[in-house]
Amino acid sequence: MVTQRAIPLHRRIRAAIEAKILSGEWPPGTRIPTEAELAATYDCARMTVNKALTDLAADGLIERRRKSGSVVKRPVLQSAVLDIHDLKAEVEAAGFTYRYTIATRKIRQATRADCERLQLAKPVPVLALSCLHLADDRPFCWEDRLISLAAVPQAQDATFIHQSPGAWLIGEVPWSAAEHRISAVSADASLAALELAPGTPCLAIERRTWDAEQPVTHVRLIYPGDAHALVARFAPSKAG
Amino acid sequence: MVTQRAIPLHRRIRAAIEAKILSGEWPPGTRIPTEAELAATYDCARMTVNKALTDLAADGLIERRRKSGSVVKRPVLQSAVLDIHDLKAEVEAAGFTYRYTIATRKIRQATRADCERLQLAKPVPVLALSCLHLADDRPFCWEDRLISLAAVPQAQDATFIHQSPGAWLIGEVPWSAAEHRISAVSADASLAALELAPGTPCLAIERRTWDAEQPVTHVRLIYPGDAHALVARFAPSKAG
DNA sequence: TAGTGGTCTAGACCACGCA
DNA sequence: GCGTGGTCTAGACCACTAG
Incomplete structure (x- = not known):
């Protein structure tokens, strides 16, 4: 042979x-x-x-x-690897210019709502941020983020003017576990920066991240429904 | 040691x-x-x-x-394994009674729109279905499906009265590749069966399936946004 | 060219879980 | 029991590629 x-x-x-x-x-x-x-x-x-x-x-x-x-085994058609790309890379891959602006930045003791968002056992100081991501200067995604200063104290000194919190965090917290939640919501006043008609359907992606069992961040990304979709492929021969 | x-x-x-x-x-x-x-x-x-x-x-x-x-390696925080469960299993896991009804069932030569949905190179006979999935007799998900009769000729004789097309297909096409697309849409007249107020945000999951390079089916599942969300977990130690 | 991972062998013992 | 996969060994040669 x-x-x-x-x-x-x-x-x-x-x-x-x-x-x-x-x-x-x-x-x-x-x-x-x-x-x-x-x-x-x-x-x-x-x-x-x-x-x-x-x-x-x-x-x-x-x-x-x-x-x-x-x-x-019986096939599990409904399982798929979902790739939620980095916002900047995603925008630039589509051939647009990426821009980012920070809207609000506040440090506070975690409220009860904050504790729930981060799944904190007890209140700690947190950094609350909201930002706008733009593609060719067109509003593309609204970000609402909470960072635990107990887990990432150095966030207190970061301005997030030139780098988005997501990109900054990847450099600070090397590896972590995450949980994603994807749902549909209606545009409302809190999303005014996206310049959408009230009631426009939006895709909401929530991500909770832990580092060594410690809550790190919770982020909520809102995309206009007609401008964004998540795509996942599943091929048995290529899965790995 | x-x-x-x-x-x-x-x-x-x-x-x-x-x-x-x-x-x-x-x-x-x-x-x-x-x-x-x-x-x-x-x-x-x-x-x-x-x-x-x-x-x-x-x-x-x-x-x-x-x-x-x-x-x-640098972490890829934005990658996650998404498990889109079987509708029946999902409903029953939540403790509800699952029920399913078929709304329309038509056989036709693929229109141009059908060809695009199934990514067909040339028109073939197709079976077009629409169904309603209910949890505790409450509308839960609207399904709009296209099946290529060239790939699955035996679908012509299936009534889909007692078994949903998805469940039936799993038995007929054992293993296949799939592509998912997740987006947000607004409820409109075509979703009347879901009994939603017009403009209600909905989660739309589209799935295209191939068997040995041949298009099999395209399905569009619409969930009321406030009643459903997709959850994915990513933990390096558990990923497989 | 030499260091490193990729693959493969021909054995071995063990743990699990049907019969 | 005893068949099956799970793990492990102590070698071996080869392919790739950085220096």
């Missing part, structure tokens, strides 16, 4: 099994051969087959169980 | 490195030790370290390059 070195063996095994699943030859519930059987089929070590199957399981195409073996 | 068999070694190695990244001890750009160094540190085989690092790379926490080694 001629070994094709261009594509690793474990990938070829994975692809072969994936093809059988995607084509419907192995419908959901089908029990796939054991690692030992596949190793014999492809004349390779069990570890190599294991890598292929572990990969497929990570991508949700199969489910692995001891003793009973691996079976093809 | 006492081996803790409860947690596999490669997971413990992964967790140790992840902790250094998440804590900020290893900020983005930091070059992490080579596989050989880590294998010596943890007194194990290089393969074990390799599994830990491959894992971290798959989750996007590090980037691996030959010769130059592995480095901590």
